[in-house]
Amino acid sequence: MALRLSVSGVFLDSIPRSIGSSLWAISLPVPSLLSDLWDSVLRAAPKKKTSHMKRRHRQLAGKALKDVHGLSKCPACGQIKRSHVLCPHCVKAHPVDIFSLAVTDTQILSASGASSIKVHSTTDTDFRLVQSIDNAHKVGCHHLVTGANGSRAVSAGFAGDLKAWSCEDGYWFADNATSANLAGADAWAVSLSLDGRYLAGVTQNGHIKVWDLGANGALIRDHETKGSFGTCIDLSADGRFIASGHENGAVYIFSAETGRMPFSLSGLVKPVRTLAFSPGGRILAAAGDSKVIVLYDTASGEQIANLSGHSAWILSLSWSHTGEYLLSGSFDGKVKVWSIDTKTCVATHSETEKAVWSVKWLPKIGRTEGFATAGANRSVAFYREATGG
Template identity: 55%
Template sequence: MALAAPAMRMASSGAFLPRLLPPTIFSTAMIQLRVRQFSLPLFPSLTLAVPVGFQLGLPSLPSILGDIWESILKAVPKKKTSHMKKRHRQMAGKALKDVNSLCKCPACGEVKRMHFLCPHCTTTHSAEIFSLAPTATSLLSASGSSSIHVHNTTDPTFPLQQTIPAAHKLGCHHVCTARGGLGHVAASVGFGGEIKVWTLPKPTDDDADTANNNNGNNNEWRLDWELGPTKTNGGDVWAIALSSDEGYLACTTSDGRIHVWDIAARDKIQSYETGARGGGSFAMAVDLSRDGRLTASGHESGAVYVFNNDAGRMVYSLSGLAKPVRAVAFSPGCKRLAAAGNAGVIAIYDMEHGEHVGNLTAPSSRPAWITSLDWNDTGEYLLTGSLDGKVRVWDVARGVCVATHSETDTALWSVRWLPKTERALGPGMGKSEMFCAAGASRSLAFYREATGS
């Protein structure tokens, strides 16, 4: 046991530790030993110094966990950018412009948009407005709903004068009045294929006195007679037009036929074919000249036909538009015919010789479909509405667009000039012509003059 003491001393001094630890660890380790003495029961005189713990100078735990933590953070999914945040970034500097064209409604005093009916004091359609028909004192509007609305155009607020409920159960897609007529006859076509003729009773002296006391709201449109879908002797009825004397009604059918009816006799007097045995192209538009001599029709094939009502035959088959024609209109003097449609081009034809004399085209690489057009009372300007929501006023003599209005981005289905009045409608409104536009926005927009004011 004499040798045990030196051995213990060597153990306590750490001289033998190089043989116990691996060289790689020992070369980088700084060893600290704590020695505790134990006495064995059998050998009370022998004491052993046994190392009970040691601490190596290895890299610290935070430094090791730091590398692991960094890799864990990289694996954690980042916070997803919300849709609102993306839209805010996209719309930075591109936000919608503020609506500054506001005014006060002269009737109720509420704030409303200029050229629009006040939503606080009038009721608009619950569906898209497909057609407009003006008279000297009112404006009829038809929509996808079953009712027809009548607005008073002699009042600067354009109040709702009458609502014809259940006019067409499935909705109405066309309504018309006689251009330059007395405004006592109107016609409408529903999606069910039925034609209804409405009349406004002619005022007597007693009615005139009552009308003055009741602001002219006593006279209302009434149903005169109805033409069922089976009585048209052809396909479904689509477009309609009235003669200026309110005596004749022209209608088109889906199989390309054009029928002319005598309203007073309630009898069909003419029927024109544009194809063999009713195999013609869909007739999408029709118009009667103001002198009642000519009838024009526009078809899905792009063809435009002109018929002589006195002779009962076709006189012109016009070309120039290869796409569906959605609107045709005679000028007030019956010397010109305008036709437009999906091509986005307004074709002008001479009715004396049936020649194509020119085109009116908007400066665009892809012009929008033209859904409606109308001449003013003098024949100087042509009004058009298109699928892109723009209303354009054209100077026919110069062949240029003199005004463009874009109050809405939705489709416009009908635009109409209002008859020129002899008195001012309101302060600063003058005696100038006005026009109205309507469409998918379900509202009526009124404009004054052809200069965009």
């Protein structure tokens, strides 16, 4: 019996031998047996096994799904809540995004796009609400700072107004005389000295101003930059330096004593959203839209490290009291704890996918050092361990 072969439906014995032989040569290299053999070869190829260390690193980086633990009953309403989060059923921290947190020895203050400032106690495990400062800012507040001794606070509202607050026996009230002298300051971001006496602010046209609150808010310094929008500012704990971050990516350091600018720092070409001096004033950390935290040596102005890990804008930075850890909050919803000694991330928290606008270390209780976070999820979360346990 003769075998008749075809290519594309044409039988080879029906065309001239010369053409048929060439077509026959084309069809030979692709037998069906080869495809089956190749598929088995692919299946037999060794696969790379994920090591325990790599799985652990992924967990620390927030890439692994985690069960929800640490649930408890709210002592006020009896509803189930997270152990380290304010009860959403009875507290109602804020009805809109929380933009700023400020900490004293015994309290934590929070400000949002709403008109009220909330005050919670940090001396008990329930972080109970002890005061609500109603109608603090009619159209909301975006920056809130306190002195270390907890006697004074200053808030900056979306209407462009600055307001000063005083505290006696844990109760906050308006300092109307100082607020009146701060009228027209037009500062966007503000920072207070440790003793609460000096207030530094950066304006929309890039001016860095310093007021003496001990003299009812008298203006004592006015530094000029290149005119870019001032987005953030910080005073060093020792009172020697003032640092400001700007929309054009510039970072400036001024001497508080002489008023001169010893350094104009490079390294961030995108808007700077936050910066913070280490407790000893030796390091300045700055971050923003570049998604990288840059560490500068304040003695030389040199860039000493880059900390990478966030996938979106970095909105807030806070140093631990010892300077051992740096805390960062981002628009990606993650909070990271960085070891300054190893320049690595030692813990990542990703309980929300919404922006984390503010992070703050809490007063140290014994050997435990915790922190608080707040943002677009409209709640304040508390963590008790330095690595976030």
